Each structure stands twice: as structure tokens, then as C-alpha cells.
Amino acid sequence: MADISPMQTETEPALIVARGVHKHYGPIRAVDGVDLDIRPGELFGLIGHNGAGKSTMFKMMLGLTPPTSGDIRIDGASVSGGDFRAVRRSVGYLPENVVLYDNLTGLETLYFFSRLKGVSATENNRLLERVGLGHAARRRVREYSKGMRQRLGFAQALLGKPRFLFLDEPTTGLDPEAIRSFYAILRQLRSEGVTMVITSHILAEIQERVDRLAIMTAGKIQACGTVQALREQMALPLRIDIRVDAEHLDAVRTMLGQLPVSAIEAHADRIAMQCRREAKMAVIEALAQDGRVRDLTVREPSLEDVFFGFSD
Amino acid sequence: MEIAQIATIASKEFWDRIRNRWVLAVALVFTAFALTIAYFGAAQQGSIGLRSIDVTIASLVSLVIYLIPLIALILGFDAIVGERERGSLDLLLSMPITRLELILGKFFGLAAALTFSTVAGFGLVAIMLSTQIDFNGLIHYFGFMLSSVLLGCAFLSLAVMLSVFASDRARASGLAIAMWFFFVLVFDLLLLGALVVTGGQWGGEIFPYLLLANPADVFRILNIFTLADVRTMYGLVTVFPPMLADPWLLGMVMVAWIVAPLGIATWRFRQ
Numbered sequence: 001m002a003d004i005s006p007m008q009t010e011t012e013p014a015l016i017v018a019r020g021v022h023k024h025y026g027p028i029r030a031v032d033g034v035d036l037d038i039r040p041g042e043l044f045g046l047i048g049h050n051g052a053g054k055s056t057m058f059k060m061m062l063g064l065t066p067p068t069s070g071d072i073r074i075d076g077a078s079v080s081g082g083d084f085r086a087v088r089r090s091v092g093y094l095p096e097n098v099v100l101y102d103n104l105t106g107l108e109t110l111y112f113f114s115r116l117k118g119v120s121a122t123e124n125n126r127l128l129e130r131v132g133l134g135h136a137a138r139r140r141v142r143e144y145s146k147g148m149r150q151r152l153g154f155a156q157a158l159l160g161k162p163r164f165l166f167l168d169e170p171t172t173g174l175d176p177e178a179i180r181s182f183y184a185i186l187r188q189l190r191s192e193g194v195t196m197v198i199t200s201h202i203l204a205e206i207q208e209r210v211d212r213l214a215i216m217t218a219g220k221i222q223a224c225g226t227v228q229a230l231r232e233q234m235a236l237p238l239r240i241d242i243r244v245d246a247e248h249l250d251a252v253r254t255m256l257g258q259l260p261v262s263a264i265e266a267h268a269d270r271i272a273m274q275c276r277r278e279a280k281m282a283v284i285e286a287l288a289q290d291g292r293v294r295d296l297t298v299r300e301p302s303l304e305d306v307f308f309g310f311s312d
Numbered sequence: 313m314e315i316a317q318i319a320t321i322a323s324k325e326f327w328d329r330i331r332n333r334w335v336l337a338v339a340l341v342f343t344a345f346a347l348t349i350a351y352f353g354a355a356q357q358g359s360i361g362l363r364s365i366d367v368t369i370a371s372l373v374s375l376v377i378y379l380i381p382l383i384a385l386i387l388g389f390d391a392i393v394g395e396r397e398r399g400s401l402d403l404l405l406s407m408p409i410t411r412l413e414l415i416l417g418k419f420f421g422l423a424a425a426l427t428f429s430t431v432a433g434f435g436l437v438a439i440m441l442s443t444q445i446d447f448n449g450l451i452h453y454f455g456f457m458l459s460s461v462l463l464g465c466a467f468l469s470l471a472v473m474l475s476v477f478a479s480d481r482a483r484a485s486g487l488a489i490a491m492w493f494f495f496v497l498v499f500d501l502l503l504l505g506a507l508v509v510t511g512g513q514w515g516g517e518i519f520p521y522l523l524l525a526n527p528a529d530v531f532r533i534l535n536i537f538t539l540a541d542v543r544t545m546y547g548l549v550t551v552f553p554p555m556l557a558d559p560w561l562l563g564m565v566m567v568a569w570i571v572a573p574l575g576i577a578t579w580r581f582r583q
Contacts, residue, residue, distance in 0.1 A: 099398050
């Protein structure tokens with residue numbers, strides 16, 4: 001399925017802007033000088049270890065806690081300033097491990113939050129259908145599973161068609177099927193121009209799905225860009241796997257000695273190796289021309305490799 | 313300040329208490345106590361049945377002064393800290409709502425639940441007694457219900473304040489019980505002790521004013537002074553300056569006891 005991305009060019013002014021943001025709790029620097037620019041219609045990932053400052057950054061972006069110093073603006077308005085009400089009406093938030101009210105039904109929960117947001121409740125039934133909770137609309141949240149609560153929390157975040165979505169570990173507790181439909185909704189929202197910030201500790205899950213991401217460690221942004229740009233910046237080697245018939249294994253190994261590859265490991269009928277990005281084309285060409293190589297796979301370093309590269 | 317936001321929070325709090333039958337349970341407790349006191353209060357003297365309504369109210373006052381502060385504190389102690397501890401506070405605060413609106417919404421919703429139970433519980437008894445007491449008696453009884461509601465709201469306001477200051481629910485409940493002990497049991501003893509120790513030299517004149525520093529005492533004065541029978545019985549007129557016995561002034565003091573803790577709570581919550 002092709003993504004329709006309305007993501008604007010880099011010249012488009014950022015909609016969520018953080019400048020020199022610090023948050024200190026006594027001697028602890030939870031956030032230590034963060035600058036961020038999140039552009040219109042972008043799906044932006046914020047990743048980091050527990051305690052890296054992601055959730056604190058989230059809370060500051062939502063105006064729940066003021067920065068010790070620095071400034072955060074959403075659509076030009078300060079999140080804690082006098083015009084916060086207008087900003088918050090256009091913001092949806094799904095907290096990590098969302099806690100809702102056990103004694104309310106799904107529908108009542110949405111009714112309560114839609115009144116607080118000042119939006120019509122007429123869409124609430126459809127919203128529950130959209131997140132796959134139509135069948136449980138009139139059941140108490142007390143009877144919901146963890147995944148169902150998470151989906152109800154997501155529906156709550158979508159109330160009133162927000163222009164900005166903040167999703168903190170949104171797929172916690174969801175089964176693979178629900179994760180798929182969750183990201184399908186995000187794709188649709190992105191095609192409608194919603195700007196989204198998402199955190200996740202499941203890096204494999206977000207690496208193909210975010211437009212850009214920032215890696216946070218110890219309260220600082222270590223790197224920020226597209227997954228591909230971060231891979232290149234980290235200069236991690238690519239991994240190449242080839243298949244050869246067993247009788248050629250030794251000969252091919254010797255041949256590989258001539259090429260700019262490293263960490264060669266031979267198995268029954270295949271050989272794995274690493275190669276630097278700039279040598280990639282030359283190596284592929286040499287392997288393709290060698291009649292003994294039957295198949296070839298090139299693997300980019302995963303986001304996990306990149307993440308550990310930056311955070312270690 | 314947006315009234316709609318306060319109303320949304322308040323109506324949720326109120327309907328929560330209706331649904332979990334809190335309102336019903338408290339109303340029944342009040343009805344049961346009021347009926348028992350009205351009909352069996354004189355059993356010690358060897359008779360049962362309704363005595364003077366003033367004496368009945370005086371007995372109810374000494375019961376309510378213990379019961380309502382306790383109920384109000386239990387009702388409100390986790391208003392904010394409960395949301396914080398459960399983890400639902402961040403989501404609430406991410407809504408287009410100010411902290412003042414949230415506190416007022418919580419307070420008004422819980423106050424409505426408490427008022428509803430008080431009025432329903434004692435009101436039922438008023439209806440049962442209405443054939444046996446005169447109009448004046450009914451007015452007194454109505455004044456007693458109104459002051460009970462004010463007393464409840466004052467302690468509810470204190471409870472909401474505690475719930476902002478406390479770091480967790482366990483601490484908040486401890487503080488609520490401590491507050492009940494202080495205002496309901498200890499405060500008067502301290503005042504009396506001070507009077508006795510100083511042989512009445514110290515505090516004799518400011519003593520009545522110090523009573524205003526305790527909403528439970530304000531409630532007591534408010535009720536006792538409107539009842540002619542009781543006033544003569546206790547000989548209170550000689551002790552208490554008439555200026556302070558003005559029910560309107562006492563009512564205002566009670567309102568101050570509701571407003572001030574909410575103000576402090578909001579100030580703290582914004583930190």
C-alpha cells in the first residue's frame with residue numbers, strides 16, 4: 001500500500017518547536033537542552049531508554065509541566081500560555097499506560113472527554129468502531145482487557161479531529177492485528193495532515209513507519225533525522241548474504257578475500273559478510289558477475305543497531 | 313474560567329456517587345440517626361416519642377458535628393491525589409481545562425452529592441415530623457439542615473486541599489483523619505485547657521473569636537443560638553458576645569471556611 005504523504009518540504013515552518021528546553025528536578029537533569037522542529041503532517045518518533053527524558057519532554061510539550069528554561073510552541077502558541085485552551089482543543093494525547101475510569105462504559109468515557117474538549121459527541125460511536133471497540137461500547141471499562149483500554153485511550157485522543165497527536169508508547173498491550181490497524185489509522189491521519197509525535201521502545205515497529213525520529217539519551221537529543229539519514233550518519237556497515245553451492249564454498253571464500261568486505265562467516269550453503277556503505281555498489285557488482293553466487297541479499301542496519309550506535 | 317468545564321467534572325463526580333450508591337447509603341444513615349434521636353432521644357427519661365423540636369435539633373447537632381466532618385473528609389480526601397496515583401491526572405490536565413476549573417469541578421460535584429444525601433436524609437425526617445411540629449420548629453430544622461450542608465462543604469473543601477498537598481492516597485487519608493481529630497476532638501479541649509491553665513486571665517475575651525477558627529464550632533454556635541430553649545438551658549448568652557451570634561456573620565465565616573481551603577488548594581496545584 002502506497003503512503004500518501006502530505007509531508008511538507010524542509011522549508012515549511014515547523015509546527016511544534018522546542019528551543020533550549022531544560023527540565024531539572026533538583027540535581028537531576030531530566031531534559032538537558034533540547035531543540036526540536038516537527039514539521040506539518042509529519043509522523044515523528046521519539047526514542048530512547050527508560051528515563052532518557054522522553055516522557056518529560058512529552059509532558060512539557062503538552063503543557064503539563066513547565067520547562068525549567070526554554071520555550072515550547074505548538075502552532076506558534078506557547079503550550080502553557082494564555083491561549084493554551086485553543087491549542088489543547090486541537091491536541092490529542094494518549095499517555096503511556098493510559099488509565100481511564102473503570103466505572104464508566106466506553107461510550108460514557110468518550111462522552112466525558114468530548115465534553116471536556118468541547119466537541120460534539122455525535123461521532124463517538126463511529127470513533128469506537130474505528131478503533132475496533134464498537135462491540136464493547138456499552139460495557140464498563142472495568143471489564144476491558146489491557147489492549148481494549150489502550151484502544152479506548154486512542155479513541156479518546158482522536159476526539160474532535162485533533163491537528164496534533166501525542167502518542168506515548170501507543171501499542172503497549174496490543175496484539176499484532178491491533179498494531180497493524182493502529183498504524184493503518186495513523187497512515188490515514190497523516191494523509192489528512194495530522195502532525196504526530198510517537199514514542200515506542202519497539203524500534204522494529206516504528207523504523208519503517210516514522211518520517212523522522214530523534215534519539216534521546218540522558219536528556220539530550222543525540223541524533224535527529226530520517227532513519228536512512230541516521231544510518232548513514234552512524235556509518236554502520238551493511239550486511240550482505242549470498243547463497244552458493246556447497247562445492248564452491250571455499251573458492252568463493254577465497255574470492256571474497258579480494259573484495260572490501262569484512263566479518264565473513266560461512267555456513268552450509270551461504271556466506272554472510274559486512275561491507276561499508278561506500279563500497280556497496282562495487283561489491284554487489286563483483287558478486288553478481290561471479291557465476292557461482294546464486295542469490296544475494298543486502299540488509300540495512302536496523303534502527304536498533306543505529307539506536308545502540310548513538311546511545312552507547 | 314469556563315463554567316462548562318466545571319460542570320463536566322462536577323456532573324461526573326456527582327453521578328459516580330449516585331451510581332455507586334454512596335448518596336443513598338449516607339442519606340439512609342442520616343435518616344436513621346435523625347429518626348432515632350427524634351423518637352428515642354428521651355428514652356433515658358422513661359418516655360419515647362417526639363419531645364421539643366429544639367431539643368431534638370440540639371441532639372442532632374452533637375451527632376452531626378462528629379459525623380458530617382468525617383463523611384466529608386472521607387468523600388474528598390482523594391479528589392486530586394486519587395487521580396494522580398491512578399495515573400489519570402495527566403490525561404485530565406491535557407484537556408482544555410485549568411487547574412482551578414478541575415478543583416472547582418471536583419468540589420462542586422462532591423458537594424452536590426453530600427448536600428443531596430444530607431437534605432434527602434434529614435428532609436425525610438422533616439416530612440415525617442411535619443404534622444407534629446409548628447412552623448417555627450420547621451424553620452429551625454431547616455436552618456439546621458442548611459448549616460449541616462455548610463459544615464459538610466467546609467470539611468469537603470479542607471479535604472480537597474489535603475488531596476492536593478498529599479503525595480499519595482495513604483498519606484492523604486492519614487491527614488484527613490488527623491484533621492478530623494484536630495477540629496472535632498482536640499480543638500475545643502485545647503481552648504478549654506488554655507482557659508483553665510491561665511485561670512481565665514488569658515483568652516477570656518478572644519475565646520469566642522477563636523471558636524470561629526474551627527468550622528465545627530461555628531456550626532455548633534450557629535445552631536445553638538437560634539434555639540431559644542437550648543440557649544437558656546446552656547446559659548450561653550452570658551458567655552458569647554451578641555455581635556458574633558449573628559447567623560449571617562456566622563454563615564459568612566462558614567463560607568470563608570469553604571473558599572479559603574479551595575483557594576490554597578488551587579495555589580498549590582498550580583505550583
